[in-house]
Amino acid sequence: MRTVLVPLAVTLAAACTQTARPAAGAEATLPSAWSPAPGWPQPLPSLGPTHGGLAFDRAGRLWAGTDGPLGLVAFAPDGSLAASLPQYSGTHALLLRVEQGVELLYAAHLRDHRVIKLRLDGTLLLELRAPAESGAYADPAGFNPTAVAVAPDGRLFVADGYGTSLIHVFDAQGRWLAAFGGPGDGDGRCNTPHGLLLDTRCEPPRLLVADRENRRLLHFDLDGGFLGVHASGLRRPCAMALRDGLLAVAELEGRVALLERDGTLREAVGDNPRPDEHANFDVAPAAWNSDVLCAPHGVAFAPDGDLLVLDWNRSGRISRFAPR
Numbered sequence: 001m002r003t004v005l006v007p008l009a010v011t012l013a014a015a016c017t018q019t020a021r022p023a024a025g026a027e028a029t030l031p032s033a034w035s036p037a038p039g040w041p042q043p044l045p046s047l048g049p050t051h052g053g054l055a056f057d058r059a060g061r062l063w064a065g066t067d068g069p070l071g072l073v074a075f076a077p078d079g080s081l082a083a084s085l086p087q088y089s090g091t092h093a094l095l096l097r098v099e100q101g102v103e104l105l106y107a108a109h110l111r112d113h114r115v116i117k118l119r120l121d122g123t124l125l126l127e128l129r130a131p132a133e134s135g136a137y138a139d140p141a142g143f144n145p146t147a148v149a150v151a152p153d154g155r156l157f158v159a160d161g162y163g164t165s166l167i168h169v170f171d172a173q174g175r176w177l178a179a180f181g182g183p184g185d186g187d188g189r190c191n192t193p194h195g196l197l198l199d200t201r202c203e204p205p206r207l208l209v210a211d212r213e214n215r216r217l218l219h220f221d222l223d224g225g226f227l228g229v230h231a232s233g234l235r236r237p238c239a240m241a242l243r244d245g246l247l248a249v250a251e252l253e254g255r256v257a258l259l260e261r262d263g264t265l266r267e268a269v270g271d272n273p274r275p276d277e278h279a280n281f282d283v284a285p286a287a288w289n290s291d292v293l294c295a296p297h298g299v300a301f302a303p304d305g306d307l308l309v310l311d312w313n314r315s316g317r318i319s320r321f322a323p324r
Helices: none
Strands: 034-036 054-056 062-065 072-075 081-085 093-099 102-109 114-119 124-128 147-150 156-159 166-170 176-181 193-199 206-211 216-220 226-232 237-243 246-251 255-259 265-269 296-301 307-311 317-323
Touching: 054 093, 054 296, 054 307, 062 093, 062 296, 062 307, 093 147, 102 147, 102 156, 147 193, 156 193, 206 237, 216 237, 246 307, 255 296
Parallel strands: 193 237, 237 296
Antiparallel strands: 034 317, 054 062, 062 072, 072 081, 093 102, 102 114, 114 124, 147 156, 156 166, 166 176, 193 206, 206 216, 216 226, 237 246, 246 255, 246 296, 255 265, 296 307, 307 317
8 A cells, every 4th residue: 555654844834824732622612703593494304314514506505415315415595405316325525516617526425435426416427435456445345435625636535534544545537546644643643534625725725634533633735745733622523614714613522613724713603511412413303402513513604604514413403603
């Protein structure tokens, strides 16, 4: 297996600096300037369990991954159900990308141990399975991808977050190129790389990794070189979204953290004061409080700047928050 492990870079781009201190401590609770929008989507369909991601298309529809019979679903801007791709139930993370004018969905299809690239009508264009060339998989079922990101040149980064903790690199045609990361808590190592984001705040862009069980975000260059810890002391970060330089981080332990460019905490959204509800898959709808979140797993900014959050939840939960 070709594994890229590069020492911590000494020179860092001024446009995207690192911070050595804990950036967003688990104990921090700050006033929020965000208000919940209860009842969205409306009416809430029977989603089944939600353990996926969120992404918006150019029409303003919110795509969400579910583990229920509706599979991948899309909600219109008014919250009504607009589309369903039941054949893709069990996706874990979503990315919407425009390529040659065509909107495409990339998804970590955890249930089927693969990463997929789709048209919005569900047409399958590309499938990535366990890369035998890596030498990391005696059993293809050990490939359990949790996230995918795409570089400007079309290379694909795939986090095997529930498997080897490797981050695999494929070319645009799906050919395996290399892997980096791997289990551990040292420089460039991961313990459940759960989410990936192309961090376009940096020049050149970097890969931002939600290193969930190490409670931190890591920066890598697009060749797999480790650049540093962007934020630490988080509440098990799962997924990330960017808008106007502001980074939203879905944290499994009951909040979304909004981070500044240097990785410090600006504010928290939906901060749940009850530890018993943090990362709790079984909080029933009757116990939901629209002001707080329980197990944020997916996050996306709407075109109007609202924040959408998908909870890891047995009954299926999506929340919307608007800036005050």
